[in-house]
Amino acid sequence: MRGTDSSSVVLIATPEDVVRARxxxxxxxxxxxxxxxxxxxxxxxxxxIARNALHYGGGGRCEISACQEEGHHRITxxxxxxxxxxxxxxxxxxxxFSTGNSLGMGLPxxxxxxxxxxxxxxxxxxxxxxxxxxxxx
Numbered sequence: 001m002r003g004t005d006s007s008s009v010v011l012i013a014t015p016e017d018v019v020r021a022r023x024x025x026x027x028x029x030x031x032x033x034x035x036x037x038x039x040x041x042x043x044x045x046x047x048x049i050a051r052n053a054l055h056y057g058g059g060g061r062c063e064i065s066a067c068q069e070e071g072h073h074r075i076t077x078x079x080x081x082x083x084x085x086x087x088x089x090x091x092x093x094x095x096x097f098s099t100g101n102s103l104g105m106g107l108p109x110x111x112x113x114x115x116x117x118x119x120x121x122x123x124x125x126x127x128x129x130x131x132x133x134x135x136x137x
Contacts, residue, residue: 005067006031012050012079013059021062022047025077028066032073034134042075042132045110045117049079049128052106057081057126068136077130086121093119 006028010021026043034042046062053060060081067074086092093107107128111117116131 005065007063007065010050010062010064011059012054012062012081015051015054017059018047018050018054021050021064021079024062024064025075028064028075029132032066032068032075032134033137034073034075034132038132038134041113042077042130045113045130046077046079048106048110049077049130052128053079053081053083053126056086057083071136072133073136074131074133078127079130080125080127082124083126085123085126086119089119089121 008024008028010017010024012018012021022043025046026039029039029042046064050060050062053062058081060079060083063078063080065076093111107117107119110130114130114132116129118129120127120129
């Protein structure tokens with residue numbers, strides 16, 4: 001049996017939009033009844049990926065979908081940008097690898113915070129999909 005579905009979209013063009021995307025993710029998790037730790041994990045992962053879309057992709061879009069289904073809560077986040085793409089996804093997922101003079105923990109760090117992280121990337125389109133699924137309380 002399906003429960004309530006909701007979604008929101010945040011366009012990412014400024015650092016403030018990264019904060020808005022983070023807040024939207026936290027609010028979606030809270031609305032589903034996820035605990036504070038999961039809210040924080042999701043918000044942090046969104047922040048990392050949205051910041052990458054802004055920094056490397058020149059901006060983008062963050063869509064957050066939340067639903068309750070068959071005794072579970074599920075949140076899916078898709079962050080899309082139209083930048084140059086990620087040429088070496090496997091390498092980019094390695095802790096410490098960075099092309100932007102950072103610590104190189106954005107993608108691998110985000111992956112550790114959620115249940116799944118998938119990347120599709122080519123020049124002109126990068127889409128990172130995050131998902132978190134929890135049993136309903």
